[in-house]
Every structure is written in structure tokens, then in C-alpha cells.
Amino acid sequence: QKEVEQDPGPLSVPEGAIVSLNCTYSNSAFQYFMWYRQYSRKGPELLMYTYSSGNKEDGRFTAQVDKSSKYISLFIRDSQPSDSATYLCAMTPDRGSTLGRLYFGRGTQLTVWP
Amino acid sequence: ETGVTQTPRHLVMGMTNKKSLKCEQHLGHNAMYWYKQSAKKPLELMFVYNFKEQTENNSVPSRFSPECPNSSHLFLHLHTLQPEDSALYLCASSQAARHNTGELFFGEGSRLTVL
Numbered sequence A: 001q002k003e004v005e006q007d008p009g010p011l012s013v014p015e016g017a018i019v020s021l022n023c024t025y026s027n028s029a030f031q032y033f034m035w036y037r038q039y040s041r042k043g044p045e046l047l048m049y050t051y052s053s054g055n056k057e058d059g060r061f062t063a064q065v066d067k068s069s070k071y072i073s074l075f076i077r078d079s080q081p082s083d084s085a086t087y088l089c090a091m092t093p094d095r096g097s098t099l100g101r102l103y104f105g106r107g108t109q110l111t112v113w114p
Numbered sequence B: 001e002t003g004v005t006q007t008p009r010h011l012v013m014g015m016t017n018k019k020s021l022k023c024e025q026h027l028g029h030n031a032m033y034w035y036k037q038s039a040k041k042p043l044e045l046m047f048v049y050n051f052k053e054q055t056e057n058n059s060v061p062s063r064f065s066p067e068c069p070n071s072s073h074l075f076l077h078l079h080t081l082q083p084e085d086s087a088l089y090l091c092a093s094s095q096a097a098r099h100n101t102g103e104l105f106f107g108e109g110s111r112l113t114v115l
Helices: B096-101
Strands: A011-014 A019-025 A030-039 A043-051 A054-059 A062-066 A073-076 A085-093 A108-113 B004-007 B010-013 B018-025 B031-037 B044-050 B053-057 B065-068 B072-081 B088-092 B109-112
Touching: A011 A019, A011 B109, A019 A085, A019 A108, A030 A062, A043 A054, A043 A062, A073 A085, B004 B088, B010 B018, B018 B031, B018 B088, B044 B065, B044 B072, B044 B088, B053 B065
Parallel strands: A011 A108, B010 B109
Antiparallel strands: A019 A073, A030 A043, A030 A085, A054 A062, A062 A073, A085 A108, B004 B018, B018 B072, B031 B044, B031 B088, B044 B053, B065 B072, B088 B109
């Protein structure tokens, strides 16, 4: 079983749609959860970061963590063509993790068409 | 220059060639990393340097040889690679004290093709 599962898509939605991106994981020690966005021919950039369970909102983006279900989500409201990118979930345990050892999902490719 | 800069952006090499990838960060960070990104696979951590000292070698074959002369520069020396080593190689940096928050800053990557 992979540490982090993420549907690679592709996902294609019209402009203005609400997008839901998800990851599941198997390691209950994960405490820090991140979403990275990667545009074509670019490196990933940190989009959202959440510690433990709960919701975090930043503009049109909302990150949710449900540790009881080992499930995290990223919601994008009023999606724009500029949101077209690959979204990578990543997570790491609280203690004892190797520096830089993030457990990544495969990434979901999202296209928002006008 | 700002952020994390990687050169070259694209590299094509034969299996007997020797080449190097270069990474430079202008963020004042003290930890640097090499990641491998292959199609349909999660990012794979290869090497970690913390204050110029290698702290992690994630079972990477010896045909990949990292070098970190200072906290701002990181190299990946390549020799006798295999076609399956073709991938996007990403350099990243962070403040070592914030490693658990996952705040990595990535370069744009070096796209490597091995013929």
C-alpha cells in the first residue's frame, strides 16, 4: 500500500466551478499536511499548509484534514483558467522525520477552461 | 536573482557521458535537497544537505553523486546513467528549523533525457 494515494486525473472543469481535490493516506503519524501547485515546466510551490485536523481558508482555497478518515481535501471556489496546474498533496510526521522527507501524492492535473 | 535557480533546464546525454546539474538558492536557507520527479510517480527525495553536510542518501545509485560546497550551492554529478533515469530533477531549499512544516522552495527543475 502506498503511503499517499492521489488520483492523477486529469480533471477538467469550466471556469467558475468548485473543484475538489483529495488524497488519502495510511500512516496515522502524519501531522503536517500541505498542498503544492505545479504549473507546467515549473517547480512545485507551496499553496496551503495545515497542521493536524481541521479547515484552513485562504481566499478561494480551502484545505481540509480529517485525520480520523486519513483523508485530506483542497477546494477551489470560483475556479479560474489560471488555476490550471498539477496539484500535489504532501504530508510528514510530527517528530523524527528526515529533513525534507515529505510524502507526496502523484499529483492531480487540473484544467479550468474558459 | 531570487529564489532557487537550476541549470541547465534541459539536458540530453548518452549513457557513457558525464554531466552535472547545478542549483543555487538566494533565500539564505541552510538546507538543500535533490528530488526526482518521474511521470505518474510521486516526488522522490534523493539527497539532503543540512549546513553543507549530507544527512540523507535515500538509497540512490552511485551513478548520482551530489556535492554541496556551501549552503547556497548544490550539484548533482551524473555518470553512466540509464534510460530509466530520464526525469525532472528538482532542487529545493528550506530553513532547516522549519523542516516539519514542509515549506520547501523548489527550483524549476532540470529535464534530463538519457539516450
